[in-house]
Amino acid sequence: MISSDSSSASPSASSPALSSGKPAASGKAAAKRATKAPVTKAVSKTTVKAGAKAGAKAGAKAGAGPESRTALVRRARRINRELADVYPYAHPELDFENSFELLVATVLSAQTTDLRVNQTTPALFAAYPTPEDMAAADPEALEALIRPTGFFRAKAKSLIGLSTALRDRFDGEVPGRLEDLVSLPGVGRKTANVVLGNAFGVPGITVDTHFGRLVRRWKWTDETDPEKVEAVVCDLFPKSEWTMLSHRVVFHGRRICHSRKPACGACPIAPLCPSYGEGETDPDKAQKLLKYEKGGLPGQRLKPPPDYPGLPAAPLGAA
Numbered sequence: 001m002i003s004s005d006s007s008s009a010s011p012s013a014s015s016p017a018l019s020s021g022k023p024a025a026s027g028k029a030a031a032k033r034a035t036k037a038p039v040t041k042a043v044s045k046t047t048v049k050a051g052a053k054a055g056a057k058a059g060a061k062a063g064a065g066p067e068s069r070t071a072l073v074r075r076a077r078r079i080n081r082e083l084a085d086v087y088p089y090a091h092p093e094l095d096f097e098n099s100f101e102l103l104v105a106t107v108l109s110a111q112t113t114d115l116r117v118n119q120t121t122p123a124l125f126a127a128y129p130t131p132e133d134m135a136a137a138d139p140e141a142l143e144a145l146i147r148p149t150g151f152f153r154a155k156a157k158s159l160i161g162l163s164t165a166l167r168d169r170f171d172g173e174v175p176g177r178l179e180d181l182v183s184l185p186g187v188g189r190k191t192a193n194v195v196l197g198n199a200f201g202v203p204g205i206t207v208d209t210h211f212g213r214l215v216r217r218w219k220w221t222d223e224t225d226p227e228k229v230e231a232v233v234c235d236l237f238p239k240s241e242w243t244m245l246s247h248r249v250v251f252h253g254r255r256i257c258h259s260r261k262p263a264c265g266a267c268p269i270a271p272l273c274p275s276y277g278e279g280e281t282d283p284d285k286a287q288k289l290l291k292y293e294k295g296g297l298p299g300q301r302l303k304p305p306p307d308y309p310g311l312p313a314a315p316l317g318a319a
């Protein structure tokens with residue numbers, strides 16, 4: 001689930017921290033404003049610059065000296081609240097209509113973008129709508145359909161294997177328990193958590209490349225093993241937040257806190273981030289790095305939820 005992002009010069013970041021227009025007296029004060037001020041859709045150049053200064057000061061403070069466990073929990077929860085304001089429409093970025101489709105789409109999303117998966121699955125699900133259909137698929141025909149997602153031979157083997165297991169061991173139904181899901185071919189803990197959280201309402205933290213990168217930038221943990229990251233983050237939040245936190249963090253990673261060029265100067269959680277300054281801090285330049293709906297561009301889903309403020313993605317092969 002690695003995004004293939006593109007940039008735009010259309011600024012539209014919603015940023016309480018950046019819209020206050022007041023210089024930060026301290027990191028604590030900046031963080032307080034960041035969590036209490038109302039979210040605005042448009043940000044003027046003047047206020048963006050003031051917010052960037054606040055970020056610089058508070059970011060420096062957040063990164064100075066050891067942070068107590070209590071302070072870390074508070075800061076992590078403030079970041080989550082801020083992200084909830086910025087992305088109230090956060091959602092899984094794979095198109096699916098049922099748990100089987102979500103399971104298949106998540107397996108296909110390894111080493112490619114959700115967009116490419118979403119462009120591939122309409123034809124796939126039309127040809128094989130149920131586990132029974134996919135279990136009986138001709139491997140070469142299945143491979144041809146999923147070829148755009150890459151690693152298509154291994155993925156076809158996993159899809160036929162997991163569909164066969166669903167048919168033979170689970171009466172053709174996707175199970176709603178972690179231990180059953182990870183027993184399916186090609187299904188790891190991350191895939192299982194995506195399915196549990198979004199098709200069964202079972203809270204789970206999904207640690208993908210974006211999630212791991214951001215929580216390390218925020219100094220929630222320095223672990224790199226996804227299972228260890230998951231355990232640390234689970235301990236910082238109540239269970240009820242786990243699934244939506246996962247979506248919000250991934251949204252932020254795809255739109256603002258990019259791997260190579262984080263848009264720090266347009267980041268609404270700069271006052272809470274010890275890594276402020278790792279990316280572009282000039283507000284005007286940072287605005288140009290924003291992606292998807294924050295940059296006025298289409299999202300990854302061909303069928304986004306009704307509250308998504310961006311444009312739907314185009315089908316495969318569309319101009």
Ligand code: SF4
Pocket residue numbers: 055217256257258262263264265267268269270273274275276277278279
């Ligand atoms: S863009 Fe990322 S690194 Fe920069 S301030 Fe925001 S969260 Fe921190």
